[in-house]
Amino acid sequence: MIARxxxxxxxxxxxxxxxxxxxxxxxxxxxxxxxxxxPEVNQSVTLFTHFVVREDAQLLFGFTERNERSLFRVLIKANGVGPKLACTILSGMSAGQFVQAVMHEDITALVKMPGVGKKTAERLVVELKDKLNELDATPSMPTPLSGENAKQAILSETMSAKDEAISALLALGYKRSQAESVIKKVASDNASSEQLIRDALKSMV
Known part of the structure; x- marks a missing residue:
């Protein structure tokens, strides 16, 4: 196990x-x-990690906060939730926000995540409500990119910021039509791919 x-x-x-x-x-x-x-490229960072071994792949997931990894591990033990869906859920809301949604049985907030239908949301509430008591339930918002960090966002040589943002949303489980539509809606001049993704996710919650 690669823990950190x-x-x-x-x-x-x-x-x-x-x-x-x-x-x-x-x-x-x-x-x-x-x-x-x-932090920006060429800077150091410490990540809490979770290593997933499958027959066809070995995947490494990283988290800047230990409680986020803890929630990820709780999520992937839930019926019908794999690492990709767990990562998608944690992309749409912070660990604290997810805990509050489950504890308050806020099905409406949960079904806004791609891949989470009403039945899945209800199952998450039933299965996880008693398991989340030890996690931090204080809601926290994603750390906004500073102007400098946005300027330092590294873009693929062959992809624009919009293309990268759409690609990231597809990787998180959104449909192409939905990803393209929301990126077009939030697009602005000189926005980095990170900023576009952050605005897109915020607009869909």
Whole structure:
């Protein structure tokens, strides 16, 4: 089990980064709530990680906060929730906001996440309500990008900020038509892909 990594960010293409740890590059997928809190490329960061081994892939998920990883681990034990859906849920709301939604049985907030229908939301409330008591229920908003961080956002050589934002939303489980529509709605001049994704997710909650 890889529980924690400390290294230098060498690539940032949401929702993934490449983290250089002693010369080894780890490809790590993060929920966008954690991605927003990352420092710029070529800066160091410590991530709490969860390693998933499947027959067809080995996946590494990273989190800037320990309680976010704890919630991720609770989520993937729920019936019908895999790592990808858990990451998508934590991209749309913070750990604290999710805990409050479950504790208050706020089905309306939960079904706004892609892949979470009414039955899934109801099942999450039933299965997780008693398991979330030890997690921090204080709601927190994603850390906004500073102007400097937005300028330092690294874009793919062949992809625009809009294309990267759409790609990230697709990776999080949104349909292409929905991703393209919401990015078009929130697009603004000189916005980084991170800013577009943050605004898109906020507009859909």
């Amino acid at each position: 990594l400390h290294g230098i960010i060498v690539e940032k293409i949401p929702p993934e980064i490449v983290l250089d740890v002693a010369g080894v590059g780890y490809e790590i997928q993060l929920p966008m709530t954690s991605f927003y809190a990352l």
